Amino acid sequence: MKRNDGVLIVTWILWFLSIFISLFNVVLHRMPQKWQIIQFIMVLLLSIILSVELIIWRKNERQHTSAIGDVVERAGMAALQNLSVPVLLVMRSGQILWCNEMFCSRFVSGRTVVGKSVQDVIHLNLAALDQNRELLMEHNGLSYRVQAISQLPGQQECIAVQFLEITDILRLQNENTNSRPCVLLMVIDSYDDLLQYARECEKAQVSAEVERVLENFMKGTDGIIRKVDNDLFYAVMESRHLHTIMENRFSVLDEIRQIRVNDRMHITFSIGVGDGAVSLAESEKFARQSLDMALGRGGDQAAVKTENGFCFFGGASKGVEKKSKTKIRSIALALQELIENSDQVFLMGHRFGDLDSIGSACGLAGAVRLMRRPAYVVVNQQSCLAMQLIRRMEQYSEGPSFITPEQAVLQVTENSLLIVLDTHNKDILESTELYRLARYVVVIDHHRKNVNFIENAVIFHHEPYASSASEMVTEIIQYFRLDTEISAAYADALLSGIMLDTKNFVMRTGVRTFEAAAYLRKIGADTIQVKTLFSNTISMYSMRAQIVSHAELYRNNAISVVKLQTPEVRVLASQAADELLSIQGVEASFVIYLEENGVGISARSMGNVNVQVIMEQLGGGGHQTMAAAQLPGCTVQEAKERLLLILEAQETQHET
Numbered sequence: 001m002k003r004n005d006g007v008l009i010v011t012w013i014l015w016f017l018s019i020f021i022s023l024f025n026v027v028l029h030r031m032p033q034k035w036q037i038i039q040f041i042m043v044l045l046l047s048i049i050l051s052v053e054l055i056i057w058r059k060n061e062r063q064h065t066s067a068i069g070d071v072v073e074r075a076g077m078a079a080l081q082n083l084s085v086p087v088l089l090v091m092r093s094g095q096i097l098w099c100n101e102m103f104c105s106r107f108v109s110g111r112t113v114v115g116k117s118v119q120d121v122i123h124l125n126l127a128a129l130d131q132n133r134e135l136l137m138e139h140n141g142l143s144y145r146v147q148a149i150s151q152l153p154g155q156q157e158c159i160a161v162q163f164l165e166i167t168d169i170l171r172l173q174n175e176n177t178n179s180r181p182c183v184l185l186m187v188i189d190s191y192d193d194l195l196q197y198a199r200e201c202e203k204a205q206v207s208a209e210v211e212r213v214l215e216n217f218m219k220g221t222d223g224i225i226r227k228v229d230n231d232l233f234y235a236v237m238e239s240r241h242l243h244t245i246m247e248n249r250f251s252v253l254d255e256i257r258q259i260r261v262n263d264r265m266h267i268t269f270s271i272g273v274g275d276g277a278v279s280l281a282e283s284e285k286f287a288r289q290s291l292d293m294a295l296g297r298g299g300d301q302a303a304v305k306t307e308n309g310f311c312f313f314g315g316a317s318k319g320v321e322k323k324s325k326t327k328i329r330s331i332a333l334a335l336q337e338l339i340e341n342s343d344q345v346f347l348m349g350h351r352f353g354d355l356d357s358i359g360s361a362c363g364l365a366g367a368v369r370l371m372r373r374p375a376y377v378v379v380n381q382q383s384c385l386a387m388q389l390i391r392r393m394e395q396y397s398e399g400p401s402f403i404t405p406e407q408a409v410l411q412v413t414e415n416s417l418l419i420v421l422d423t424h425n426k427d428i429l430e431s432t433e434l435y436r437l438a439r440y441v442v443v444i445d446h447h448r449k450n451v452n453f454i455e456n457a458v459i460f461h462h463e464p465y466a467s468s469a470s471e472m473v474t475e476i477i478q479y480f481r482l483d484t485e486i487s488a489a490y491a492d493a494l495l496s497g498i499m500l501d502t503k504n505f506v507m508r509t510g511v512r513t514f515e516a517a518a519y520l521r522k523i524g525a526d527t528i529q530v531k532t533l534f535s536n537t538i539s540m541y542s543m544r545a546q547i548v549s550h551a552e553l554y555r556n557n558a559i560s561v562v563k564l565q566t567p568e569v570r571v572l573a574s575q576a577a578d579e580l581l582s583i584q585g586v587e588a589s590f591v592i593y594l595e596e597n598g599v600g601i602s603a604r605s606m607g608n609v610n611v612q613v614i615m616e617q618l619g620g621g622g623h624q625t626m627a628a629a630q631l632p633g634c635t636v637q638e639a640k641e642r643l644l645l646i647l648e649a650q651e652t653q654h655e656t
Contacts, residue, residue, distance in 0.1 A: 082100075082101065083100055083102060084102060085162050085163065085164055086099075086100065086102045086103035086106050086144075086163040087099065087100045087102070087103060087160065087161070087162050087163075088100075088103055088118070088160075088163075089158060089159070089160055090161060091157055091159070092126070092157050093157075094118045094119060095115065095117060095118075096113050096114055096116055096117070096118055097114065097158065098114060099113060103163070106139070106142075106163070107122055107139060107163075122137075122139065123137070124146065126159070129146060133147065133148055134147050134148075136166075142165055142167045143166050143167045143170050144163040144164060145163075145166050146163055146164075147161070147164065148160065148161050149162075177239060178238060178239050178240035179238050180238065180276070180283075181236050181237070181239075181280055181283060182236070182237055182238070182242045182273060182274060182275050182277075183234070183236055183273070183274045183280065183284045183286075183287040184234070184235040184271060184272070184273050185232070185233075185234060185271070185272040185273075185287045185290075186232070186233040186234075186235065186269055186270070186271050186272075187231055187232050187233075187291060188231040188232075188267060188268075188269060189267075189268045189269065189270055189295075189299035189300060191230060191231035194261050194265055194267065195261060198261055198262065202261065202262065206261055206267065207230070209259045210256065210259060210267065213252065213256055213259070214235075214252070217252040217255075221238070221241035221245075222241070223235055223241060224236055224237075239276075242273065242275055242304075246304065249313050250271065250313040250314055252269070252271075253268075253271070253300065253302065256268065256269045257300070268300035269300065270291060270294040270295050270299045270300065270301065270302075271290075271294060271302035271303070272288060272289070272290030272291025272292070272293070272294055272302075272303055272305075273286075273287055273290050273304040273305065274286025274287035274288075274290060274305055275304050275305065275306045276306040276308075286305040289305050290303040290304060290305040290310065291303070292449075293305075293312075293449055293451070294312075295449075296449025296453075296462055297312070297448035297612075298448050298464040298465070301313060301314035301315035302314055312613070312616075315448075315613060315624065328475045328476060328479060329479050331461050331476065332476045332477075332478075333479065335442060335459060335461075336480050336481065338417055338440060338442065338458065339368055339371055339373055339417060340371055341415075342373065342416060342417035342440065343373075343415045343416060344373065344375075344376065344411070344413070344416050344417070345365075345373055345374065345375045345376070345417045345418075346378050346408055346412065346416060346417070346418045346434065346438070347364055347365055347368075347375060347377050347378065347419050347421060348361070348377075348378040348379075348405075348420055348421070348429065348430045348431060349361055349379070349420070349421050349422045349423060349469075350422055350423035350428045350429060350430065351380070352383050352384070352570060353380075353384045353422075353430065354385045354386055354500060355386045355389055355496045355497050355499075355500040356422050356468045356469050356470050356497035356498075356501050357422040358377070358379060358384065358386040358389055358390065358493070358497075359386070359389060359470050359493040359495075359496045359500075360422055360444070360468070360470040360472070360473045360494065360497050361377045361400075361419075362389070362393055362399075362400050362493035362494075363470060363473050363474065363477065363486065363490045363491070363493050363494035363497075364419060364421070364476075364477070365377055365400035365490070366400070366486035366490030367477045367480055367482065369398070369400070370482045370484065370486065371482070374401070375400055375401065376401045376402075376403045376408060377400045377401065377402050378403060378405055378408045379402055379404075379430060380404060380430060381402070381404075385570060385571050386533075388533050388535075389496060390402060392489070392492075392533070393489065393493065396487075396489045398487060398489075399489065405430055405431030405433070405434055408431060408434050409433050409437060412434060412437050412438060414439050415439070416438060416439070417438075417440045417442065418434065418441050418442070419441075420435070420441065420442065420443045420444070420445070420454065420457075421469045421473070422445060422446070422447075422468075422469035423445055424443050424447065424449070424450065424453045424460070424462060425447075425454075425621065426452055426454055427452055435454075441454060441456060442457060442459045442460075442461070443457045443461065443462065444461045444469055444472050444473060444476070445461075445463075445469060446463055446464060446465075446466040446467070446501075446623075447622060448612055448621070448622070448623060449464070450616075450621045461476075464623075466512070467498060467501055467502045467507075468497050468498050468500070468501035468502065470493075470496075470497025470516075471497075471498050471513055474494050474498075475512065475516055485523045487524070488526065491520045491523050491524050492525050492533075494516075494520055494525070495520045495525045495527070495530050496530045496533050496534075498516065498517055501626070507607075507625055507626075508623070508625060536575075540568055543564055543566065543568075543572055544572050544575050544576050546564070547560050547562050547564075547572060547573070547576040547591060548560065548579050548580060550563075551583075551589075553585075553586070554647060555647070556585060556586060556587040557586065557587070557588045557589070557590065557609075557647055558581075558583060558586045558588070558589040559589075559590045559591075559592070559643065559644075560590070560591045561592045561593075561636050561640060562591060562592065562594065562636075563594075563636075564593075565594060569594070570593070570595075570600065573593045573600065573602040574591075574628075576589075576591050577589045577590065577603065578604055580604070581604055581605070581606055587605060587606055587608050588603065588606075588608075588609040588611055588614075589603070589604045589605070590602070590603050590611075591603075592639050594636060595630065597632045597633070598633050599631045599634045599635065599636050599639040600628065600629070600630050600631070601615065601618065601620070601628060601631070601639060601643065602628050603615055603622070603626070603627045603628060603629075604625065604626055605625050605626075606625070607624065607625055610624045611623075611625065611627040612627045614627070614643075614647070615629040617646050618631060618642060618643070
């Protein structure tokens with residue numbers, strides 16, 4: 001009997017039975033007894049017939065389903081066996097139950113694998129596959145996307161695994177990625193200053209040598225390069241060639257550095273690269289951002305911007321000081337206009353403010369007071385490293401007003417001006433909340449540019465060639481239109497910042513550094529008074545000597561681990577790092593010390609080692625010769641091990 005016939009009969013019977021019972025209920029009380037007996041027999045017979053029909057229908061249905069299931073199972077197994085995709089049935093325990101012919105030919109070369117463990121046949125992480133439902137793997141030079149189906153009917157412990165070959169797809173994806181065009185912007189650092197007094201023949205010779213090096217640099221890349229200005233070059237190449245250049249760590253920077261002007265000054269390049277962009281326009285945008293970052297970090301380096309951030313190469317030279325002050329004059333006039341149009345001015349540096357951070361803030365506050373605007377130096381005195389300067393300025397009757405970050409947050413208005421000094425990193429500001437609340441922000445900093453810089457500044461005065469923020473402020477206030485000069489106390493504060501960052505005019509000093517110091521001396525700065533700001537107690541001197549005595553030498557680096565726990569440990573660490581450079585053969589020094597929430601590292605160098613790059617790998621930053629890092633939740637031993645790994649990796653790169 002066919003399934004449809006059985007369903008039809010059952011339906012008619014149910015319909016007839018329903019009508020009959022309904023009529024029977026109506027006339028039941030009027031019928032004779034014999035008719036009631038007949039009625040009962042008929043109902044019984046109908047019930048029996050219905051039951052039989054249902055039994056027959058169910059039996060036929062099971063036979064039909066079983067027959068179809070057998071056909072489907074035989075057809076399915078035949079299809080799986082001849083499927084062009086490798087398929088594997090495996091238990092969760094790893095035992096192989098079955099595999100098709102394609103799996104045998106691709107993975108086991110016809111060997112019998114049923115009953116064996118999947119790990120003995122192929123390197124497949126079954127647990128990870130069952131959890132992620134998809135993995136990528138390689139076998140015999142082919143790539144596969146491995147997919148798993150674990151919820152099989154009646155087979156809770158069985159997993160079906162299929163291997164979809166995607167070798168050609170991945171090859172096309174890689175080809176598409178590697179063939180993307182990348183824009184390179186290459187600029188000669190301080191071109192005007194280098195060739196200012198050079199003869200025309202010397203300029204032509206330098207230009208020819210630079211072009212020769214760049215043409216050799218582009219050979220083999222199938223790219224193009226064009227000179228668009230005396231000091232600017234555009235280049236476009238495929239991403240595959242850029243990656244090769246990155247593996248060679250932009251060796252063109254070293255070749256360019258061999259070119260000299262007047263047999264004295266070296267030519268250096270800054271390169272900005274846009275990689276991973278979806279279009280040429282976006283790649284050029286990335287390249288410009290990278291070039292700004294390279295120039296902001298002192299030049300003589302390449303910066304590559306990708307979708308994931310920046311990569312830096314080079315940065316070995318100290319950079320060329322810019323002698324022109326045209327930019328300073330325009331910045332001073334714009335800053336004075338902002339100050340005069342604001343109702344109050346907040347001056348803030350970085351956390352753990354030092355003499356440069358606090359000194360530059362005090363010096364600029366003195367100029368703001370002469371403009372008859374309220375000036376407040378925002379500082380947390382509990383963690384400040386320049387308390388001697390603060391106490392001296394508080395004794396001065398016309399000194400600046402020092403307030404806490406909490407007070408500044410309550411006092412700030414929409415027309416307030418915030419001037420950030422000696423840092424451009426949003427993460428290490430004295431008060432990030434004050435920065436978010438301030439509508440107008442000005443940045444004055446000399447540190448090499450960090451990725452996490454302040455982007456919304458009205459004025460971003462960044463000069464990595466300057467010795468200190470105090471030097472930059474000194475240059476600015478000379479161009480302010482003021483009725484009189486700032487007082488001697490403010491000049492002392494600025495001079496202390498310059499002396500701190502230059503190590504008493506030894507490190508990072510240029511012509512403009514001495515010009516700024518001469519101006520401060522002219523308006524009344526007292527070098528004796530400034531020197532007293534650097535004095536220490538006998539106990540601090542003893543502890544500093546102890547830190548130096550426990551230093552260890554690792555190649556040309558001195559590393560000291562501070563086991564002292566004192567509030568002055570940060571100051572002692574920086575002083576000890578400076579003193580370690582006086583040891584013969586030491587090119588860089590690192591002092592590791594304990595902090596409240598982890599470990600801090602103070603790094604110094606003589607210039608041959610870029611400690612900024614080293615500290616950036618530990619989450620810090622700074623200058624080529626002076627940098628630091630904080631490692632929260634870390635022990636001194638772990639910090640030392642991480643530092644040694646970085647130093648070893650850098651040494652390996654230099655050897656190769």
